[in-house]
Amino acid sequence: MTKYTIKRLLQSLVTVLVVATIVFLLMRMLPTDYYFTEDQVMKLTEEQKNDQLLAAGLLDPIGQQLLRFYGQLLHFDFGVSRRIQTGAPVLKVIGTKFAISMRLGCTALVIALIIGVFLGVMQARHKDRIFDHIGTAYTIFVNAVPPLVSYSLVLAFGAHVLNLPTLYSTRNVGKSSILPIVCLALASIAHYALWTRRYMVDELNKDYIKLARIKGMAFKDIMVKHVLKNAFVPLVQYIPASFLMTISGSLLAERFFSVPGMGPLLTDAITRYDLNVVQTLVIIYAALGVLGVFLGDVLMMLLDPRIKLADKGGSR
């Protein structure tokens, strides 16, 4: 287990380093005009532009720039933002947003897990009855309707019936977080309900469940101790990644409710050519993705001792 863990961690590090290198090289392939704002491109002379590029080290040989970049990475120095917040360290820009996205995302995920799994269990237990049909209708509705429409419905209901604020506000965090959380949870509830129901229905049809029933085991015990536990194993591997990726925020929900989170940051940074921010975000997301998969594997292994990842040479 320890050997496997170390091996996977090292593999993860290499993956992240490769991603970082690719992103760095891609950014450097952009024309140098992207270093300047629209106004600067028009107003600065070629000589002035050249002076600025020289001062920023962007005219150095690419190998030299790459080595400097690795050196900075080693010191967790991701540079400063040039557009999103002029002159501010990138980690500071991200740090303020990260906490907000994670708080809203984790809240929504906890709610979604509890309600979604509960809904899935109930649907499986009452398969083909009215509760199952309602659950299925909800799942289809959430998946079929564009998020913007369902968000608008939530917003209209929240604002007009419950009198909730329609925009996130730092001065009223509690109340103004409710609608974004509900919207974030909507799709996840459907996801967890759908898969919990499916895995549980599969389990319910297996022979060991039939045997347990014949042996006279209480249906409630069968559901909780056997069916749910086994059905949960395939779901559990995605949970760590889901929690970690809440850091990345939700582009749509955060834009819709003006949440100052991570969601729109990557697209903003790309459209405004804030290269340091783009580089850092891609590295962070790559690291989170790799870590999420790794933790999912470990968690699955802990829940189900039959799974021996190490025996398969580290691959699933």
Added chain:
Amino acid sequence: MRKNTARLAALALASAMVLTACGGSSSQNTGSNDGGNTDAGNTSAIKDLVTYEAPIREQEGFFILNTEKAADLNVLCNMYSPLLEVDANGQLRAAVAKEWGTEDGGLTWTFKLRDDVKWVDINGNEKADCTAQDWITAMEWILNFHKNGGNNASMPLALIEGAEDYYNYTKDLPEAEAKALDTSKMLEMVGIEAPDDYTLVYHCTTNAPYFDTVMTSACMYPISQGLIDELGVDGMIGMTNENMWYNGPYFETTFTMNNEKILTKNDSYWDKDATLFDTVTIRMVDATQQYQLWQNGELDNISLSEADLRTIYDDENNKDHAYLAETRPKKFSYQMHLNYAKNNEDGTPDTNWNTAVANEAFRLSLYYGLDLTKYWSRSNFINPLHNENVCYTMKGLLKYSDGRDYTDKVQELLGMSESDGEHMRRYDKEKAEAYKKQAIEELTAQGVTFPIQIDYYIVSGDQNALDTQTIMKQIFSECLGDDYVNFNIKTFVSSVTKEVIQPGIHSYYISGWGADYGDPANFLDQERYGYDGAYYSKNYSRINQATDENLIATYKEFSDMVEKAGEICDDMDQRYDAFAEAEAYMLEHALTIPVQYETQWQLTKVNDYTKMNAMYGAQNYTYKNWETSTTPYTTEQYEAFAAEAK
């Protein structure tokens, strides 16, 4: 199972409460119509204003000398005090400088400063006195290449004696050495001095009778050496609302990127007579959300999209119908900048277009032949002609000594009559037909094929821009005919400058100029031939790359007229007359074609006619001396404000 359900529900609720509670306080943030922000002394005025800004216009920096972005300056002008500021009629008035003037026709300018202006931190703790030295420190920063990277330097470089020499001097120094410079070397080289703590003298490169209006621009704001010492030279660009020093009317007490900014009144602000809000909250709100927020009482003013305006305007029973208010024109004068050296998308010259646009009859057929009323209706269908622009320079920028507007003179020279409020004045179907016929004859002989393709670029995915340009396409088709021109709407991905203007693939581009200072030169210089500082003719019209001799001769004639007008410094009326003649010449030859002003409709509790309103500088968003009401202003009230302002 029921117990389990209850447990699960309780757990979900508890988790939600725990996780959401981590964020901070829970005080309510609403617009003013909840009645909670009325002043005990003046129950009809808003004390805590809640306004908006578009999400794409987020503040990026806090250092006023380092930014040229309107989105930054609209906020920062509330945190710093200038030497001079403007009033609601666009006239200069004293600010930190209590007196100012020139005795040699604008070559030397002296400013006498107040002695009660303080720099304070975000908590209101006094940090230093604000003195003339702070403008000298600021000038050193602007002109030091390694400190400010050339940002905001163009005006000082052009106007202040020795500025260019000092700029080049610092550029040639090693970075560390340049960053270590104090103001002594600059004082030796540059025409700026402080005979005492409260007197500041600028020496201009040439007579600049308008130099005092430059004081409203970001490049002429102060900075304290004490702050530089505190943050370090490298820490200045990245200063934040929390570690910067303030000497303006407000602190920026909250900055939550992509969400909201809260400005809080600075009690140590020097202008004790000014009416300030207790707080101003600027929320980042998409245009599609504004009306919803207004209805919820979460904003005190909104601009209306065409769709929302139509809904409200067409229904007399709509609760907002009686409160529709027309905005004042913004400071931008929009022009159709024709591209005289257009390329195809593959980089080859678009000879067909370039030949056509160099032909004066073709340009004049566009000038007289396009009825833009429908185009103006996109933002103001109630009074589309309020967007009518027939000049190059923005109206309201300048006044003659008798109070007459400079653009009235240009209109007189162009033979424009007063607007009847119904018809576009420049549109002349007969003239357009005659020029069209002449252009077809002349251009056919030159081998031009018809219809001439006109390429206009919009950002991809912008439905509003697409709708607007679809109307423009209709206008071209209806007014000039599909046999003559064919209007193509094309798209770019994200950067119009880098994807369209620089490669020169546009036939024309509509862009609005907002002046940096109060002189016609700041407008007309942008169109000069062979002039490095000519933003539009160099970049958008690409005139320096054009080859048609007649066209170049016309441009040179215009440029000479502008240069000569600029040499008149002793009599401002004469100076304006000369510029007006140059401008009329440019328009008569349709070197550019005026398109529009920017007015629209709004719902508001703010009287726009009490805001600072200059057609130059960076101060119009200063939340100072604004008249407000806790209930929205009615249409009649706004019409009365407009009539009074005239």
